[in-house]
Amino acid sequence: MKAYERLLRYTSFNTVSDSDCDSSPSTPEQLNFARYLAEELTALGIEASANEFGYMYAHIPSNAARGVPKVGFIAHLDTSADAPSENIRPRLITNYDGGDIILENGQVLSPAEFGVLSSYKGCDLIVTDGNTLLGADDKAGIAEIVTMAEYLVKHPEFKHGDIAIAFTPDEEIGRGTKHFDLQTFGADFAYTVDGGSFGQVQFENFNAASATVTVSGRSIHPGNAKYKMINAISVAVELDSMIPADARPQNTEGYEGFYHPTSIEGTVEKATLKYILRDHDAEELIKKKATVMRAAARLNEKYGGQVVTVGISDSYRNMADIVSRRPEILQLARRAISSAGGTPVSDPIRGGTDGAALSYMGLPCPNLGTGSHNHHGRLEFACVQEMDKCTEMLIAIAGLAAQ
């Protein structure tokens, strides 16, 4: 079976995760899907099982010489809550003509806006009907890993080392590694298959922190407020105006970090303003935290006393510090991409990945492309031929690691 056929089948599982639910996994459908995948792998003759937390582990024993590394492949079961995921109806477009793709609901997938489409002229695409996301993030990754596994067991003449597979829940809500069992997984290093274009080998992600700014105002009847009232709402807005306007998500790309206000709520007496702070450079992130603290200090000076307080907490770190010490892991992926006919590209991830957390837990774990794009929205799509290439790449990694 081809990877895209698996993706089409997997989209029937609505595996949206739920950040408001504390259980693991956060939604029962993820557990159903994990069990389904364990059965699918078991039917292929692979040892696989899903545990109560919704983690599915599988192992394929080595048929190569002893002493070769055990390589892991990881993808996530859940899909984003940022777009509807109920009743996904994927559409296969064969021999894409390179023009606009009209979906329902007035949604248009246009190469003018999404340049990568131009390179897919003549390919087959999987798109949504315009009412939901596709869930190729990360079911394309799962489909490719399962298709790789099928290839390995059906081609005993193809030499590979021990292979570990994990499908994890709740990645989209930041809990993908909460119950990850490194011992059960057992790999020496791994790859998350959770990126965009075929050819991506990502190993740099943001350093991340969040800041909560709390403003305590002083309420006075507005008729008698002159020189007396401190309006917490106004002070919160004032603080935001002191944060560099060009260092916002809407004005940054590549290696540029940002300050991103994610919520503001308030009354005259009390206002709370939340930011996420991001930078690939750890030193720069420290400076960003200092900028927020300095703005608060200036306002306290201006208004007298502790009007503004700031709480800062770290979220995740750039895996580059870990992975760059193991260049052979990146090299292996790059050789596999070349052997599958691609060009390796290492663009920085403008976010975090489970691989970052795993890298700091002792399992170096860069991220690879899946051949899908526009994740988390109705315009999400996957390219059939790129998914095939990604599968080829995974098979090549398994083979090259055993040489």
Ligand SMILES: [Zn+2]
């Ligand atoms: Zn993902």
